[in-house]
Amino acid sequence: SYVLTQPPSVSVAPGKTARITCGGNNIGSKSVHWYQQKPGQAPVLVIYYDSDRPSGIPERFSGSNSGNTATLTISRVEAGDEADYYCQVWDSSSDLPWVFGGGTKLTVL
Amino acid sequence: EVQLVQSGAEVKKPGESLKISCKGSGYSFTSYWIGWVRQMPGKGLEWMGIIYPGDSDTRYSPSFQGQVTISADKSISTAYLQWSSLKASDTAMYYCAGGGATKVSPADAFDIWGQGTMVTVSS
Numbered sequence: 338s339y340v341l342t343q344p345p346s347v348s349v350a351p352g353k354t355a356r357i358t359c360g361g362n363n364i365g366s367k368s369v370h371w372y373q374q375k376p377g378q379a380p381v382l383v384i385y386y387d388s389d390r391p392s393g394i395p396e397r398f399s400g401s402n403s404g405n406t407a408t409l410t411i412s413r414v415e416a417g418d419e420a421d422y423y424c425q426v427w428d429s430s431s432d433l434p435w436v437f438g439g440g441t442k443l444t445v446l
Numbered sequence: 447e448v449q450l451v452q453s454g455a456e457v458k459k460p461g462e463s464l465k466i467s468c469k470g471s472g473y474s475f476t477s478y479w480i481g482w483v484r485q486m487p488g489k490g491l492e493w494m495g496i497i498y499p500g501d502s503d504t505r506y507s508p509s510f511q512g513q514v515t516i517s518a519d520k521s522i523s524t525a526y527l528q529w530s531s532l533k534a535s536d537t538a539m540y541y542c543a544g545g546g547a548t549k550v551s552p553a554d555a556f557d558i559w560g561q562g563t564m565v566t567v568s569s
Contacts, residue, residue: 338508370555372491379541379562380491385555423491427553433493433507434552435481440490 339428341438348444355411359424367426369407375420419445448472452560465528468542475523476500480544532567
C-alpha cells in the first residue's frame with residue numbers, strides 16, 4: 338500500500354515560515370490534502386488539491402506538490418498554528434485507497 | 447448547517463459489543479463517502495474503513511477487516527461503526543469524516559468531520 342512520510346516534528350519561531358513535508362512515491366501525480374488538528378479537537382481541512390484553501394483558512398496557509406514531496410507552508414506563524422498536521426491522498430492501488438501520513442507536530446517556539 | 451454529529455462517549459468492558467453513530471445533515475448524505483478514523487491516545491489518524499451510503503459500498507483497511515463492521519441507514523442519514531467484542535486496545539477516539547469524496551471523485555478531500563466519539567474499554 339502507498340506510504341506517506343512526514344517528519345514527526347517541526348519547530349518555528351513566531352513570525353517565521355514553517356514548512357511541513359509529506360513524502361511519497363511520485364506524490365506529484367496525486368492530489369494532496371492537508372488537515373490541522375489542535376489538541377482535543379477534530380481535524381480541520383486547511384489545504385485541498387495540493388494548494389487550494391477552504392473558505393475561512395488564512396492566506397498564510399499554502400501548499401505545493403511536485404516529484405516525491407508535497408509541502409504545507411505556513412507563513413508568519415502564530416502561536417495558534419501550533420497543532421498536528423496530516424497529509425492525505427487517494428491511491429487507487431492501495432487496499433483502502435484513502436491514506437494519511439503519520440502526522441507532524443508543529444511547535445511554535 | 448453542514449455537519450456530522452457523532453454519538454456520545456462510551457465506557458465498556460472487554461468482550462462487550464458497541465455501535466456508535468454519525469449523523470449527517472445539511473448536505474446530500476447519500477452522495478459522499480463517509481469514513482471512520484481511529485486515533486489512539488497520543489497517536490496519528492488511521493483510516494479504518496469507509497462506506498458510500500448511496501449503495502452501501504463498503505471498504506475496510508486490512509488492519510481492521512473482520513474487527514469492525516461499518517454500515518449506514520440512508521433513511522436517517524446515519525453511518526455506524528460497530529464491534530461485536532471489544533478489547534482494551536480498542537480504547538481510542540473515533541471520528542467520522544465525509545462531505546468530499548464521491549464515487550465520481552474519490553480523491554476529493556474530506557471537509558466535514560464529526561466531533562469524535564471517545565471509546566474506553568476497561569475491566
